[in-house]
Amino acid sequence: MATVFAPGAADQLGADQPAARTVNHDRQRRNRQDVRVNQVTISEEDRRLLGLWAADCAERVLPLFEAKAPDDTRPREAIEVLRTFTRTGKRTARLRSVAWASHKAAGEVGDPVAAAAARAVCYAAAAPYIHSLATAHQAKHIHGPAMYAALARELSAGDDAAAGDEELRWAIGHASPEVRALVRLMPACEPGRSRLAVLRHQLDSALRH
16 A cells, blocks of 8 residues: 655655665565465365365355345355356356455345354355465465354354354364365464354364364
């Protein structure tokens, strides 16, 4: 993002510009080093199989969204486009756009159950865009569909943790060896205090075995 300075500020800031350039250079160098250190191998077939599992997880809770917003077709369209990807293995601009559309649907629906279901779909459609980097952010591409599906199921059952745990067990039981291998490439998920963080940690731990 460009920084805009007020007229007349250039003289005052001129002496600081070399230092700023040095800081930016150091930051860029560290970022390049981080990329090299965290680089992993993820094939297009890995992405396709991840997308297949993600679609299965998210589609299970899609009716929870549609029950609250029957006229909003964005999450269902996202699942359909994702299914096309799982058959062809070709990522398209359409896949990226429907993922964002589901994210927007989650923010607009005004219901926590439906929002969690739409976020599961959003993460599912975004799963094929996982980068070949072993970072917590990239790991969320793997965890997102199942953990939000579990949260949606739990909320729909009146905050019954057993319902969320059962949905999580389904996702774990249906994860392919390739999905589990992807999880093991990523840094282990640290436990957290929120229910969503607990679900994510449980999912991550189970998929590593």
